[in-house]
Amino acid sequence: MNGWKIVGGVLGGSVILAVGLLIGHFGISKETQPTWAKQLSKDVDEGFIQEFMREVDKESIGRYLRRLTQKPHMATTPADEDLVTVILSHWNDLKSGLDEAKEVRYDVFLSFPDKKNPNNVKVVTPEGTKKFECKHAEDHLTGDQNDTDIVQPYLAFAPNGTAKGKLVYANEGKLSDFQHLAAKMINLTGTIAIVRYGGTGRVAKAINAAKFGVIGVLIYSDPKDINDGKVNPNETYPNSWYMPPSGVERGSFKENFGDQLTPYYPAKEFTYRIKESEIKGLSPIPAQPIGFEDAKVLICNLQGSPAVDSWQGSLGCVYNIGPGFQENSEFNSSDVEINVYNKRTIRSSANVIGIIRGAVEPDRYVLYGNHRDSWVHGAIDPSSGTAVMMEITKILGTKLKEGKWRPRRSIIFGSWGAEEFGLIGSTEFAEEYYNKLKERTVAYINVDISVFANASLRAQGTPPAQNVIFAASKQVTTPLDSSLTVYENWKKHSNRTSPQYGLIPEMGTLGSGSDYAPFLHYLGITCMDLAYTYDKGVTKARMYPNYHTAFDTFDYASRFIDPGFTSHQMVARTAGNVLLRLADSLIVPLGVRDYMETLDRYYSKAEENFQSNLNTKNISLIPLRNAINRYKKACDTLEETIKNLKKTEETPLKIRMINDQLMLLERSFINHMAFPDKLYYSHVIWASRSSSVVTFPGLADAYEKAVLSDSQDDWNQVHHHLTVAITAVESAATTLERVTDL
Amino acid sequence: MNGWKIVGGVLGGSVILAVGLLIGHFGISKETQPTWAKQLSKDVDEGFIQEFMREVDKESIGRYLRRLTQKPHMATTPADEDLVTVILSHWNDLKSGLDEAKEVRYDVFLSFPDKKNPNNVKVVTPEGTKKFECKHAEDHLTGDQNDTDIVQPYLAFAPNGTAKGKLVYANEGKLSDFQHLAAKMINLTGTIAIVRYGGTGRVAKAINAAKFGVIGVLIYSDPKDINDGKVNPNETYPNSWYMPPSGVERGSFKENFGDQLTPYYPAKEFTYRIKESEIKGLSPIPAQPIGFEDAKVLICNLQGSPAVDSWQGSLGCVYNIGPGFQENSEFNSSDVEINVYNKRTIRSSANVIGIIRGAVEPDRYVLYGNHRDSWVHGAIDPSSGTAVMMEITKILGTKLKEGKWRPRRSIIFGSWGAEEFGLIGSTEFAEEYYNKLKERTVAYINVDISVFANASLRAQGTPPAQNVIFAASKQVTTPLDSSLTVYENWKKHSNRTSPQYGLIPEMGTLGSGSDYAPFLHYLGITCMDLAYTYDKGVTKARMYPNYHTAFDTFDYASRFIDPGFTSHQMVARTAGNVLLRLADSLIVPLGVRDYMETLDRYYSKAEENFQSNLNTKNISLIPLRNAINRYKKACDTLEETIKNLKKTEETPLKIRMINDQLMLLERSFINHMAFPDKLYYSHVIWASRSSSVVTFPGLADAYEKAVLSDSQDDWNQVHHHLTVAITAVESAATTLERVTDL
Known part of the structure; x- marks a missing residue:
């Protein structure tokens, strides 16, 4: 080879290399997102959910239940304090614990014999x-x-x-x-x-x-x-x-x-x-x-x-x-x-709070809680729920410590104190962190009694929760028939015909029977309560029979309520699945349109029961109808926006914007001025109601009073409460409408 | 050349090309942020602010003022309605208008002779x-x-x-x-x-x-x-x-x-x-x-x-x-x-709402407003402010339509109706969009009377506003001395010694004298009110003398209040600068630490005036001191986080997280249960107060009452209001503490 050839070859090679460099750099589309951008747009990992569900161990739940029910552990007693230590030590475990766990104490008013x-x-x-x-x-x-x-x-x-x-x-x-x-x-x-x-x-x-x-x-x-x-x-x-x-x-x-x-x-x-x-x-x-x-x-x-x-x-x-x-x-x-x-006394009661910090949105919370205190041994109430919570935290904590998973959003677990005395621990927590929780919580999942009986899932919640509960329960199978999902089994036991979905399982509504109450009624957070329950065709018992007695023991739970803990396992899988979807989904899986059915039903009931009398008082329901229609239209718009999202390509702030609309929808029904005489009750849709007419509670109760007295002042209150209902629905619509629609 | 050589050359070239392709693709660092990521992390453009300020035209302001003051335009009169049309047409102008403008009407209770x-x-x-x-x-x-x-x-x-x-x-x-x-x-x-x-x-x-x-x-x-x-x-x-x-x-x-x-x-x-x-x-x-x-x-x-x-x-x-x-x-x-x-009557009053949609965070709002209605011609009150607003919207609208600028956050302009009858338009707007505004508003800028006189800037606001007002006023120069900034001139006229900053201009506090009141007291939004004012050394007038008279005319404004409209110009530059900083800064320029001085001052006043009597009633101020210290510590933590931010490299959601803490700080002082007898007043720091002791208003008034009556019930109310103050400060600390601190 002569020198020129080498030079020529080197030159030629250089040119080709340069062309290659240029094409490689500019011509081949590189993934346009940096690492953090990828993480920001990551959606829920279905494989991880399956892995989580596989690892839910019924024997492990049984062991937790046995430990939790060793002693009667009424609020603030030594046995209750012992469980505070137990839960703290699990949640602080180096191999299976959470990021952080702590006790938060309140000096609460209790009453003992x-x-x-x-x-x-x-x-x-x-x-x-x-x-x-x-x-x-x-x-x-x-x-x-x-x-x-x-x-x-x-x-x-x-x-x-x-x-x-x-x-x-x-x-x-x-x-x-x-x-x-x-x-x-x-x-x-x-x-x-x-x-x-x-x-x-x-x-x-x-x-x-x-x-x-x-x-x-x-x-x-x-x-x-x-x-x-x-x-x-x-x-x-x-x-x-x-x-x-x-x-x-x-x-x-x-x-x-x-x-x-x-x-x-x-x-x-x-x-x-x-x-x-x-x-x-x-x-x-x-x-x-x-x-x-x-x-x-x-x-x-x-x-x-x-x-x-x-x-x-x-x-x-x-x-x-x-x-x-x-x-x-x-x-x-x-x-x-x-x-x-009875002696009334002030005692120090602890909540145990466990935290998993979110990787992408640490300032968005999914809350999951159950109370810890019982009346006696409390195997079913509440330890069946606590055992489920411990199993979930153990699996997630282990994944966390192994570096295999960290949720998109933060997860806050609460082991509430003194629930039996009136939801005290959860209420004090909601009061102490009122703003922080109200501004940032996506949803609260309550699993108190996790298993009333072995027949079927029972879920209660506000309408936006239905979507994620359905999604989760469709992925959990029943132990006796692996082709039968918890969802299908639930639908067999309890169902209704939805105008939009046809025959679906019937989700119940939330009253104030467990720790979701302060989160729902005072803070306006989307809440749900999950459990397995009995077959109403088999038993007419108004409660599992040994509720709040000295017979609610591990023996009772393991021999009669849930032998083998398979229902506990199904609840843990379902609730954990719900939790992971809420924490990890790119778009928060709350179905805001599902409020339409409630609003339509409320409107129909109001029309059917009140309209003729209201007409004579010159009070019109039409603006309420208009507000509900506006809400429907706002759902259409938001759904259209979500449908057109190129999920993982959208800017993280656009995703957040939509998620905030979904998260804040429930908040828009809160009106602290609506029920001045009802402590904490501020949710215009779900506040307590005396009237038997299932519609806006303020309207229903005001109407009932006005019909009895027929005084103008009472009819004015009916009009007032109609305004409360209309403005709540309009506010809900506003929340879902374009963010710049003002 | 034989075939092999060609093959060899092609092969060799291909290998080199491939190497080049590989190096080019993987080896040469490409800009790691996609276009949208860059936009997400863009900070305020100082050059654009300078350009905006240069374009603020005093003659143009004068022309707006002349148009606005042609006729007496009391709320809901034909001349008021005429101005609705005028403002709408400007804000809808194809070349200098906003993204959107509309009138929103309310049927409000007024009174006329x-x-x-x-x-x-x-x-x-x-x-x-x-x-x-x-x-x-x-x-x-x-x-x-x-x-x-x-x-x-x-x-x-x-x-x-x-x-x-x-x-x-x-x-x-x-x-x-x-x-x-x-x-x-x-x-x-x-x-x-x-x-x-x-x-x-x-x-x-x-x-x-x-x-x-x-x-x-x-x-x-x-x-x-x-x-x-x-x-x-x-x-x-x-x-x-x-x-x-x-x-x-x-x-x-x-x-x-x-x-x-x-x-x-x-x-x-x-x-x-x-x-x-x-x-x-x-x-x-x-x-x-x-x-x-x-x-x-x-x-x-x-x-x-x-x-x-x-x-x-x-x-x-x-x-x-x-x-x-x-x-x-x-x-x-x-x-x-x-x-x-006088005749009391219900009339339709319009707000005119103008919207510039944010490019990055459309769901974060900066509000800017002024009322439109006057008592007579209202040249100073409110048209001096409206003229300033029109000048600002014209410049920004033009930049917008020319495609030269779009703010990071949405900007909402409000021309409020019926302010003179009691802040009605702004209050109804705050009521209608209560949730949306409360959840999403960074700050409200009010410029009502923009020029009382020609001597000095006068700013009122809640403490977090001080930082951005100072920043803006340091960039605006006074007309007679281009080396004298509005800030320095203000400091000469009105100043105080701050424990942290030394000698600074004195920013006033907000009462309920203009349209900021519903945003501050009911929604808990950081508010400010900007104007040019007189030299108290030159005049002792309690107001500009022709306030609310038939002599508040264009002639009056242009001959006596602000000949040449130079003060109008300075206010437009300052307010516009504030607006742009709030709308465009990557990190929201609100100084949450500045609340410390208020809290410390309030505490000292309470200690000085109440402590000895409180001690005899077994009511301790120590928990209040502790709460304020906790607030200070939370400020330290947040400031440290902000200082360590590699601003443009941080994920947009982390930036948002911090901005939400800054935005929501003011909200944490809101307590709708605190003052049940005071309509709208819910801000624990700034609610109205009868007592002359400048401290937490609920505490001060309860104390004054208890000292007079010395009844146990009244002392209990003192303790209650101390709890209100403590929990508000703790809630404020909570807002600034780490988002996962619960």
Whole structure:
């Protein structure tokens, strides 16, 4: 080779190389997104969700449940504090823990019976001789009931005092029940009422009773309502899932949730506390719960006319209404005496908060919570939910620590304290972080009792939650038939025909029965509550029978409620799936259009029930109809925007903009001025309602009042509440409309 | 060449080309950010701000002002509607308009005098003979006062009626003024009080008066307060900027802002309206404003003892307190009779909304607004501000239409209706878009009266606004000395020593005097109000003298207030600069640490004034101190995060996260439960306050009440309001702390 050739070759090669360089650099389209941009536009990883679900281990859930239910762990007791330590240590575990875990304490107002001076219920003759006394404790049927830490059955916050008088039977203690008795010319003044659980809230029974002069209340669970009629020991726990004759449902006896002395403010040391006398919604009269074997002794000896059929129960006798006992009974002219010695006290209660920081949007939260405190061992309520939460956090924590996963958004787990005393831990948390949570929370998932029974998923939530719950439940299969999904099984058990989707599982609505209440009603966060439940065709029990009794134990849970923990496993898979979708989806999977069905239904109900009277008062429903139509149009626009998104190519701020619209939709229904007399209730769609008409609660209740009084002021309030409803729906539309539509 | 060589050469070339391709593609670092990523991380363009400021044209502002002041344009009158059209057409202009402009209407409750039945004030003898009557209109001093559309001087919402009685002079009509008279054993029952403007709010004078039995009120501007003592026609307009003897300040006569019939709800057709009798904060007695030449006739004829020195004014006589006229005067035993025939009515009032959509963050808003309605021609109030706004929108609109600029965030301009009747247009807008604005607004800039006088910038705002106002005012120079910035000039006129910055211009605080009020007090948006103002060393006038009179004309503005419109120009440059910084800065230029000085000052005042008494009541200020320290620490953390940001390299969502913390800080001081009796006031730092102690208003007022009554309930309220303050500061800290700190 001569020199020129080499030079020529080098030159030629250089030119070609240069051409290559140029083409390579400019001609071949490089991935146009930098690393961070890719991460920003990453969508939920379906493979990871499958992996998570595979790893949900029913034996592990069983082990958690066993640990959580070792001791009765009523709020603020040593056993409750022990569980604080247990949960903290799991969430801080180096190999399977979260990014951070801590306890947050509040000084909360609680109420306990006096161990030395137990509440009691007696039958006493006019001469003062005790003829009978109700049991102070449930029977020892398994080893569990021997625990000296089991709290005597009682009603927390029921006032102290002695009440003695003739016994009357007042069915479920509804207002209508007492009206029924009064209509029969029964003089209720000075009487003691015995009522069954069900039909109305616990404390409402005593508040209603007191209005008629009743001075004390006894509450029991009728076997008809709780046991499908079963009453005998051989038919009840420990021989079946039914409540034994000595079983007593404990419970909180007050209307409002949250710490009673610090409404709207976190119960910190510095916080101003109202006076006990200023607390609203407490019972004015003493009350005590008793078992149905004791209730039977009392009710079956009542004199007076027989109660109407619908009042009769399964105690094995005709229920007379009283007042007083039959003359030919051993009790004849005796009274019933109730002595209540509950002590109200301020105690330090802990929430345990566990945090996984989001990789992309740390300032967007998905909350997942359950309470920790129980009345006794609380295997089902709440430990079935806590065990599920622990299993989920263990799997996710492990992935996190292994560096295999970090959610797009932050996940906040809450183990709430003192729920049984009225959702206290969750409410104080919502109060303390009001702004931060309200501005940033995508959704709250509550799994309290995770398994009531083995038959079907039961989900409650606000409409936007339906979409993600459906998506998750379609991916979980039932244990006996791997071709049957939780979704399909749910649809078989409980369904409705949706105008847009046809036949779908029926999602329930949320009241204020668990820790979602402050997040929904006060903060306006999209909430849901998930559990497995029973087949209403098989049992008519109004609750799982040993709810709030000393028989809600690990033995009960593992032998009768969920042998093998397969339902726990399905709930963990479903709830975890929901959690991951909310935390990891590029577009938040909330179905805002699903509010349309609620709004349409509310409108129809209002039209059907109110319109003719409203017309005569010159109050028009048309602006409400217009607002709902505007909401529908806003959904169309937003859906169109989402449909046209080239998801992973869109700018992260555009994705965020849309996600904020989806997240904030629920917030737009909040109006802190709407219900000045209802503590915390600010959600115009879901606030509490007395009227039976299922429509906007403020409108329904105002209408009911106006029809009764026919006063102009009350009709003005109807118009006012119609305005509240219209502006809430318009605000919702505004949230979904283009961000620059102002 | 043989075939192999060719093949070899091709092969060799191919390999080299491939190497080149590979190196070119992978080896040469390409710009790692895609186009959209670059745009997302773009910071404010200082060159563009300079260009904007250069283009602000004083002649153009003058032309806008002339157009805006052609006719008296009281809210909802044809001339107001004409201006709606004018502004709309400018904002919709194809070459210099905004992206969008529209009118948004509300049906609002207003009050006007009756043209056919003018309000009147007379002196009448016991026999009913009229001895004197105050003027019904201002003198015709320039052509402008000939306009038949000039509204008679009146007080909007002052109730109709006739009041006749002996005249008393009650200074400024403060509560203490009437107490002073009562202490002198003056029987005020059935009297008419004449009071000067100043010292307290307009309607407060009548509300105070009525408490002492006064049945009618006259209000006038004393030359001492408004004219530096000048009273003669040759010393007053049209010969100077001072108020002529016939000038009368009109005004709204009510305590609360917003539409009075629809509190908290937009005044739409469908909105429920409360009854007039349910409106709070109106005057219970008729009232009418008069000119000081008429006031002189009344006051200088009063009998009784001379008023104390501080009550004396500049009418040229000794002010006696009455009651009644001097016996040796022509009025001797005469009464003063007031007849008010105002008509309350619902009228359609328009806001004009102009929108520039943000390029990067369309869902973050910077609001800029001013009202459009005036009492008469309103050259200064509000057209000086509107002219500035029109100049700003013209320049920005032109840049927009030329494709040279689009802001990062959306800019919303508001030309508010019916401000003079109580900030109605802005309040209804804030109510209608409550959620959308609260969730997304970075700041609200208000420029109402843009030029009171030519001496110095005057800025009011919440602390976070100080930073951006300082930055802008340092870039604007004064017309007479190009080395003197607006900032330095401001500092010369009004300054304070800041613990952190040393000597700085003094920014004022915001009350509820203009359209920022609903945004600040109800929504918790960082607000500011900008204007040029007078030198307090040169004039003691409590307002620019022709405020709300028929002399506030283009002639007045252009000859006396701002000849050459140079102050208008400086305000336009400053406000526009602020606007651009807020809209375009990558990191929102709000100084959250500046709240520390307010909190520290509030704490010191509380400690100094309340601590010893609080100690005796076992109420500790320490938790408040702790909360403020926590706030300070949160500022440190956030500032550290911002300092360490590699601004343009950070992910857009991290930038957004920080910006949201800055934006939402002000929101964390909002507590809708804090002041249930104060309409709209929800800002725990800036709510209205009666106490003279400059600290947390709820705490100060509760303390004042408790000290007076010394009742336990009132002390409990002190503790309650201390809790309100602590939780607000803690919530503020929470907002600035790490987003995952929960």
